[in-house]
Amino acid sequence: KVVPIKQDGKTVGVIMVSTNITQQKKMEEALNKRTDALKERVKELNCFYGIARLVEKENISLEEILEGTVNLIPSSWQYPEVAASRIILEGQTFKTKNFKETPWKLASDIMVGGKRTGLLQVIYVEERPESDEGPFVKEERNLISAIAERLGRIIERKRMEIELRIKEEAIASSVNAIILADLEGNLNYVNRSFLHMWGYSDEKEVLGKSVTELWNTQDMALDVIEAVRSNRSWMGELVARRKDDSVFDVQLLASIVEN
Numbered sequence: 001k002v003v004p005i006k007q008d009g010k011t012v013g014v015i016m017v018s019t020n021i022t023q024q025k026k027m028e029e030a031l032n033k034r035t036d037a038l039k040e041r042v043k044e045l046n047c048f049y050g051i052a053r054l055v056e057k058e059n060i061s062l063e064e065i066l067e068g069t070v071n072l073i074p075s076s077w078q079y080p081e082v083a084a085s086r087i088i089l090e091g092q093t094f095k096t097k098n099f100k101e102t103p104w105k106l107a108s109d110i111m112v113g114g115k116r117t118g119l120l121q122v123i124y125v126e127e128r129p130e131s132d133e134g135p136f137v138k139e140e141r142n143l144i145s146a147i148a149e150r151l152g153r154i155i156e157r158k159r160m161e162i163e164l165r166i167k168e169e170a171i172a173s174s175v176n177a178i179i180l181a182d183l184e185g186n187l188n189y190v191n192r193s194f195l196h197m198w199g200y201s202d203e204k205e206v207l208g209k210s211v212t213e214l215w216n217t218q219d220m221a222l223d224v225i226e227a228v229r230s231n232r233s234w235m236g237e238l239v240a241r242r243k244d245d246s247v248f249d250v251q252l253l254a255s256i257v258e259n
Contacts (some may be wrong), residue, residue: 044076089117102125108121111149211225212225
């Protein structure tokens, strides 16, 4: 601060007041760095939140998840305006429209079940200042690794869901009647062949009922349930009773399903 010294209306000197603001400058710089770091962490969280929202969408395919993920990733990087990303998974490629091969890139393997299944890449389409790993900061190395790990878990889960649906459809479409019951003998699943054999039109008509109601002799049915509990399985012939009370012979194989 400079203050003039006046005498008889004339400036005869000045007073200069100075304050050491070094500490203040350091605090401002530290605050700016922390603010920038916080902004970067918010961008990272938005990326993971976006991926989570994709996964939660009903009936979304793995391909749609991967396509959505590559479009989410660039905004999480330090220079999003020149960032692009690509996922390669077993012959399939998902990438942003601006992706191209450049010298400025980060990559992380996508592991599924302990095996390398794919690759996640983030690139800059233009040169940027050197940092920890080329133009990328160390936090971005951690971020791409975390995203690749998350993708590995998503891929594994989606594949398990597909396998489960295939098995469920195989059971549902089997030519043999298949039922599931709890340990008390109450029905909680029947397939289409069962409904046809027993003369029911809808599973709601039988779910929750005791399996003993399906057989002509309930005492024999109870004996089978007890044998399954004791020996883990039973096979033999029974007389079944349809919805209309007509009867027919069946060969039954019953066993305990363990979790």
